[in-house]
Amino acid sequence: MELHEFTVSEAAATVRRREVSSTDLVRALLARMEALEPALGAMLHWDAEAALAEARARDAEPPIGPLHGVPIALKDNLSVKGQFCSCASRILQGYRAPYDATVVEKLRQAGAVLLGRTNMDEFAMGSSTESSVICPTRNPWDFERTPGGSSGGSAAAVAARESFAALGSDTGGSIRQPAAFCGCVGLKPTYGRVSRYGLVAFASSLDQIGPLARDAQDAARILHAISGPDPRDSTSLPDAPPDFVAALGRGIRRLKLGLPREYFSGGMDADVEQAVRAAVRVLEGLGAEAVEISLPHTEHAVAAYYVLATAEASANLARFDGVRYGRRAENPADPLEMYGRTRAEGFGAEVKRRIILGTYVLSSGYHDAYYLHAQKVRTLIRRDFRQAFERCDVLLTPTTPSPAFKLGEKIQDPLQMYLADIFTIAANLAGVCALSLTCGFVEREKKLPVGLQIIGPWMGEETLFRVAGAYEQASAWHKEAPLG
């Protein structure tokens, strides 16, 4: 087995046993990146020397944490002191963060080595990584297809074995949808489980940082390392992380699995539905019980999401004005012109579209009809989930209605692109946790992975891992690799 094929757990164990060094691991992954990157486009930038220096430092000391010496890639919207943080946007050209995000601090405390920065949709706005101004990322299973988005670079890098795992961010499905498209495990934690301090905000009330990994165990290890209360994020929750890894083997006897009627009412590819239903039968075979439930306000989720997320984004992205950092338009006549030109030149089309939409829904005269209305829908969706979790332990849905779509297929049609997140958005609106794992493959031109979404209640990640752990015990989909 080659070094780049390790999981996080294997890599951590071999480094701990001193069978390989962290430096060996970093070298192996750098070589993999050198070989694949020109075609794949999963990484935006990496500093080989810095990563090797970190690895050598880990090799020179006794293990400081459970991820000691394990290289991990980061989405390019996380702040690392001294590193570029472009969010795949022209407007942050040249900006280096002067501080570490809380998750970065925590990864370092766990002993991890920061490997490089993954590609993404500009400011995490998109579902295909095509809105990255640098380059699109390709799907390792089929280079003609997108890896999903916005954490497409993270998912592709993990699937292509360029990194053992990566962090992404999920505002409406941005971890789970690319995980499904690339055949990874992707977890959006409960809102408040992981500190957002240092994550460049898209929609503050929806954003969560989470892991993309090869299997559930790796995701559990990384979640454990990055979660917990943070005094720098007022919205972080006080709970210390429980032992997520232990939950993996706890079994699922008598667990109630809810199948939301609204998610299975047509609109998804037949073979995708088949794969999901087969996974449900596997779980039933392990002692769980499937029941049909209803999330009656599901059909309003996408609309409410695009009002709330864009409203928050319009304020969050107002700070990119050329005054203090990043790109600034040349020779503006006055501040107003500087703002206008800096932002016109610096933002891509999708980001502009969302800023304009968000500004509109908050404008006086429209605020109540859009923003306030969407808040009410959000309350109803939250209630849907609360009621569902009174009846069952987790909900099972497909992560996406179809497998990875083709590059260019939806980029000209924003509405179609928005609908790619139709199954993932509600979890963000409700603030609950959700995980996507591979539950089969379907044939298109190439073989493509299908994602099963497991949605858990607030702070219910342990239950997600029980289900994911049990499923991976009973299946081998997660062991499949693209690119040979």
Next chain:
Amino acid sequence: MNYEAVIGLEVHVQLRTRTKMFCGCENEFGAAPNTRTCPVCLGLPGALPTPNHAAIHLVALTGLMLGCEIAPRCKFDRKSYFYPDMPKNYQISQYDLPTCRGGGLEIMRESYPKDAQKKVVAGRYIRLVRIHLEEDVAKSFHFETASGIDFNRAGTPLMEIVTMPDLRSPEEAFAFLSTLKLVLLYGGVSDADMEKGQLRCDCNVSVRPVGQEELGTKVEIKNMNSISGVRRALAYEIERQTEMLRGGGRLTQETRRWDEAAGATFAMRGKEMAHDYRYFPEPDLLPVDTAAWLDDVRRRVPELPLARKRRFVEMLKVSDSNAGVLVADCALADWFEKAVKDVTNTQGVANLVVNDLLRELGAAGKGVTESPVAPEALGALVALTDAGRISSSQAKEVFVEMFRTGRAAAEIVTERGLEQVSDAGAIGKLCDEVLEGNAPIVVQIRAGNAKAVGNLVGQVMKLSKGKANPAMVNAVLHRKLGL
């Protein structure tokens, strides 16, 4: 036709906290530019605000001092507009759930400008609409070819107090601000120095014919940097609006900028004022429940200047005007209270403090906390006069010496031999001497000119080199003259 002005104020107050509103940077005036900044107050990508609870408590304290209703739950909102001084291009503020609502402030008579004391309307109570908390913006500096921004002030806690349109004259606005400033100082809420920008005031002013219920067209005026500047700006603006209406003109609702040098207001360009702030709840901050700590804050509410003044007048028998002077400076009033602690003649202490202490402090350019005379020492001086050991005019003399040298009153009195003669025998002898030498005056007195006794008292005092107890001299002379 006669017109009256209707004025409402929006007062911004910088809070006296150790750190800024949403980050750990020091809240400090006068540090070198951009040395009190961090990712949060610079609005760097990814940085998040965390609330400074001390600032929220100060707003609640202000609300309690001003009789406001404190919201059981308040929250923060984002107010969006583009401005180079505003790092995030939105300001974290409070929109529909401010910390305080209602309340009001009774204007103190002493707060009116000196030259307008005759215009004072007693007991004017100005109602408040609300008090809320927000973050301050940075400060721009414009150089020849470029501009610079100092972000030290960015993100410092700023409290906004909004009044009802209850004020009717520039003098009243002046007085309201002066009383308010005093209350803020009493609460330790702010240093409230308008020249340092710690207190800033925008005015909404309109005029209407006397007797008309309906309000006139409202004009907002900005950029006054002293309380007297507010008075001047309002006077100018009321005059301008009245003239305009008298001349048959129409006023437009607008924002005008006060130019202190020109002594006039000027309309601001439209794009500087036409904002749609697009408020929405700040998703990075949770709502704040006030009940958990409100009782602690309640215990911090001090006795307010007006109540203190009433206590000085009623309990300590201090004259109204002296009491007004004393409470106008919290430290001075504190000093006074220490001085009268073991003294019965509280009025005498008040006189010495208001006349002599303040005169000497003024001449020496010192504040009351730097007084070389301790309050207890002044109390001891007044005790000497009360015991009849020195006269009150001697007390003034002794006080000057105390202030100069820092020595105790008794020491100076003994050293200078100032002690009064209160020995009846000695005074009797002096009186006899004077009566003998002033037979014509004695005749006048006996003939019914009782006033002439004063002349004799003066002579006895002179003979005693001022040491005789004047009250005793007066009594002895009366007895000897059979009056």
